[in-house]
Amino acid sequence: MTPTLIFDMDGVLVDNTPAQARAFQLLFRDLGLTTNARKLLQRLNGMPATNILKTVFQKPVPEKQLQEYSSQREFLYRTLYWSQRRAMPGLVPFLEAARAAGFAIGLGTSSPPETIAYILDHLDLRRHFDVVVGKDDVARGKPHGDTFSVVAAKLKAAPETCIVFEDAVLGEQAAYKAGMRCVAVASSLPAKAFQAPLTVINDFTELAPQRLLELLAEQPTAPKPDKQRAQRNYMQLT
Structure with missing residues (x-):
């Protein structure tokens, strides 16, 4: 797989x-x-x-x-x-290695199209993604799982095969609501802030795409979303 x-x-x-x-x-x-x-x-x-x-x-x-x-x-x-716009350290080599290994790659963000372009097109990152899904493509944003579910549907990927890369607690919860597993990127939060990621990285110099296969084997199913954690964080907003 x-x-x-x-x-x-x-x-x-x-x-x-x-x-x-x-x-x-x-x-x-x-x-x-x-x-x-x-x-x-x-x-x-x-x-x-x-x-x-x-x-x-x-x-x-x-x-x-x-x-x-x-x-x-x-x-x-x-x-x-x-x-200040620059890619996270190790990101481009990681994406290139993932593509070479045959991984499908999608983007799922709460940002609108113009904000996505502000980052992706300025940094020439759009070419690495098979699908880009933003705020305008879903009815409900994070912490609902719709953003990631739409990406998976467009890629014709089953949720259990998907790994989400997230830096936010509510993004991690959205991944679990979509039935997916998650790698946490600790760019703004400590590792202990996350519920049950496959692993926690500071940037992409710390992870090789093939390592993901081992991590999936260690966590065979997606964690259940922590309803208390999500509600505590987003104050029960929908």
């Missing part, structure tokens, strides 16, 4: 979480909010930005307003991260 590899984008292909947090913090400052963006993302990273923003207001905010705030945050993020 040759595994299918599904990658999250932010915090996995690129180490951009500090810039994301800084953009949120600047937005909060403009809105007069005192929320700590870094701590917020430790809990909610992986969700669409509008869903993250819902949690920082005491009263409901119209969806149109949330979209405007999200666009403002996106502009701040792109400005901050513009000259």
Whole structure:
């Protein structure tokens, strides 16, 4: 069985979480909010930005307003991260080795198309992926499993053959909800933050694609999602 590899984008292909947090913090400052963006993302990273923003207001905010705030945050993020864009160490050799070994490779992210292009096309990474699925391709974003399930369906891959690469707790939960196993990328969280990954890596210099076959044998089935963990992290938002 040759595994299918599904990658999250932010915090996995690129180490951009500090810039994301800084953009949120600047937005909060403009809105007069005192929320700590870094701590917020430790809990909610992986969700669409509008869903993250819902949690920082005491009263409901119209969806149109949330979209405007999200666009403002996106502009701040792109400005901050513009000259810092670079692939995670070891990523390209890992993807090339996985392709040579016959692995199917997909991308599943909560980002919209323009944000995906901002990373994939600038860094010439799109060529490594057979399928790219973003926010606009699914009805429900992470922590629901839809993003990864859609990638698998497009690749005609059974969930039990899929390995998801995630840097966020809610992304890991989304993988388990989709019936898949997960490799955790500890770019912004410690290893102990994750539930039951196949392994935890800091970057892709620490893993060879063939090692994944051994890890799958060690964990024959996907873990059950930890409902308490997910609810604690995303405050029961849907």
